[in-house]
Amino acid sequence: MAEIGEEWGANGQGGTTELPSLQDVQHWTGVIGQAQQMMLEHMAEAMAQAPADLALPPVPSPLFADPDKLADQQSDLIKASLGLFAELLEGKPGSEAASDRRFKAEQWRASPIFGVIADAYLLLCEAWLKGIDAIEGLEPRQREQLKFAVRALQDAMAPSNFALTNPLVLERIFETRGENLLRGLEHLLADLGKGQLTHVDREAFELGRNIAATPGKVIHETPLYQLIHYAPVTETVMETPLLIFPPWINRFYILDLNPKNSFIRWAVEQGLSVFVVSWKSADESMAEVTMDDYVVRGQVDAIDTVRDLLGVDRVHTIGYCVAGTALSMTLAWLAARGEAGKVASATFFTAQVDFSDAGDLNLFVDDEQLGLIDALTQASGVLDGRYMAATFNLLRGRDLIWNYVVQNYLLGEDYPAFDLLYWNGDTTNLPAKWHRAYLRDLYRDNKLVEPGALSVDGVPIDLRRIDTPAYVQAGREDHIAPCRSVWKLTEQLSGPVRFVLAGSGHIAGVVNPPSAGKYQYWTSDQPADSLEAFEAVAKETKGSWWPDWRAWVGAMTPATVPVKGARIPGKGKLQAIEDAPGRYVRTR
Structure with a gap:
């Protein structure tokens, strides 16, 4: 100091202090x-736009x-x-x-x-x-x-x-x-x-150029999603393709940030035929969209589209976060209809189905919060993505809010060029009807683990009917989907399950390429009836869990086919609509 x-101008000895010069006074006055x-x-601008009546929050009763x-x-x-x-x-x-x-x-x-x-x-x-x-x-x-x-x-x-x-x-x-x-x-x-905290220099990135840039084509489009088929880079590919469902509360390119940490590019390099769903950010035309749409007219439709395009009976699937929750519903829906064979395996990234121990997010789900969503979305039927972004930032306020208050507002530093922060600020709007039902039925009332308590398109959902082989990944420091909560998914499935506990949290625990040499993961071939029992016997492996997943999925369906015809994006019965990453990811 x-x-x-x-x-x-202090002399350090408790003596007199020099008066500032006229130039100093003029400068600081300016x-x-x-x-x-x-x-x-x-x-003045904010007051002109403010509503006439601002209600004060209720004051709680005294406590002793x-x-x-x-x-x-x-x-x-x-x-x-x-x-x-x-x-x-x-x-x-x-x-x-x-x-x-x-x-x-x-x-x-x-x-x-x-x-x-x-x-x-x-x-x-x-x-x-x-x-x-x-x-x-x-x-x-x-x-x-x-x-x-x-x-x-x-x-x-x-x-x-x-x-x-x-x-x-x-x-x-x-x-x-x-x-x-x-x-x-x-x-x-x-x-x-x-109305949003800035974390990053948004001019430093351009979709399709230096972020979300893995080559591919949009080959199918509905009012709800676009389906991207990525260009193979190997002479042969696994016969059973991979279909990835990212969460629709965020942009899909969390799995395709840059070539060094892109799970999508890595999977392509591993000889997989990779398809990814890019969900549309909600607008007023989607006000009536519900979970039925995301499951049947979203995930099931994409599964059938890929199967028909490539002429295969089944696909490998990945569901990340909320899309993993929906994937569990999709699997139960298919099982109830006798169509479980369409899915060869299901991988869940930080996904929850039992919300009884869902962490701090549960604290935001009560009648007052549901009423707030109604108030925010009454006119359009769409929840502004900035509301969800603020909620997730609040869960880690020290790191995602106040750290940037100091850096951006007090120190006046330039914004960094950081792809993950760019993605974090690229918000998506949500259909309010669906979002309210999701919070009420899953977070608040925990109905998904009650057999038959929820139905999708008229079909009762019972997770116990799922016998599809599953790979369940959790993050040890995950604050959005706590590992204790993710573990509960393993207790609902009837088929073989491989549980993997990754170091770090909701994002870094997933987006951790082998080349980075970071973190670690834990696995066990011994049965365990609780997360604590798993941790007691699990083996720690340094680095990324991605190769473990690739070995697991490869052992299940080792057959390969040459890269020709429909294995090349746009060369099969579905013509290319546009280059990846497509229009939907750019829709605000």
Whole structure:
């Protein structure tokens, strides 16, 4: 913090402080004036567009704490506070905060005051959460909701999020003479205008050029999806093709970001005939779309289209996240109709069917949230994708919100060119009728695991009828589909199951190419009746699980065929409509 002291003109000995020059006064007056003008202009525009009546949220009833627990916690807080004072006397404040990524920079310990601020903040955070445990009369779900809300508030109140309590920001202010704050304010006002936090330089990417660029053709199109067939790069391919269903709450190219980490390109290079569904972002014409459409007129239609095109009896399938949930319904629907043989295998990426232990997302599903969706979508019947993006960002607010508040708004840094963040900000709209039913029937009421509780196109769904071989992948640190919840899928299926627990989370646990040499995965050939039992006997393997999956699917259907005719996109009975990645992925 020497630079700050010099800029302020302090002599470091408690003496006099030099007055700023006229030029300095003019400069900082101009910075403040420009910032005020930008904020006033934005506020005037926002007020002109604001609704006339803004309802205040309901105030909860008063709650009371267990006095004995509260007394113990207050005693612990006092002891911890004395420990902070001892650290200050010993000249090593911030030692506790150093383990927190927000306070790792050396500047937090270069000046005692910032180290104390960081340690005191973490101390209070711990005390607040303990205080929730002392509250009487809360149901378990209410307690978890309150803890989530408090953690979100804590993340928002972190001293790293404010210019005057973040030494890195103060340094940048004096280094740039306040220009970083103006750049940051420009970023902030632009984000407020479009209603979405910006994570990445969106001009750095172009679909089909340096992202979603694996060569292929769109060979089939419906009002719900486009079907992409990717160009083979090997002389022969596996006879049984691979059909991938990505989640329709995101763009499909999470599996085709760039050539180095593209699962789609890797699968093509492994000698597979690869087809991918690209779902259409919902518009008003899709207001009445339901799960029946995504299952029957989506997944089943795509399965039949690929089978007919290539003249094969069955296909391998992959369902990612919500598309994996739908894939389980598809398999049960086919089984009920005596058509299970159309699918040779089903691979599930971080997919859930039993939502009793679905993590923090469950905290967002109640009558108030369902009512909010109704209010947001009453006019169009479509849920704006920015709502879902904000919800997922809130689940990891520290990393996906406040980290970028500091980088973008306070430090005023340029946006990075990062393909994953580009994808994360490329939101899709959802049919509100379907989304509301999904949250109500699956997350809230957990009906999918009740045989016959749900029907698709008039066919009762019973997951126990699925005997298709399954490969179930879960992410060990997944915050969207917790591995404990994904494991429950294995308990519903009647056929052979290979469960793989991958290192990392919902995205990195899936998008982990072998060439990267990152993370690890766990497998076991021994039967296990719980995730804990699996972990007790599982073997750890370094690196990507993709080769394990390729060996599994290859052993099931080893036959290959030459690449000719319909194996080449657009050369069979289905002519090419356009080049991949197609129009639907560009539809906003």
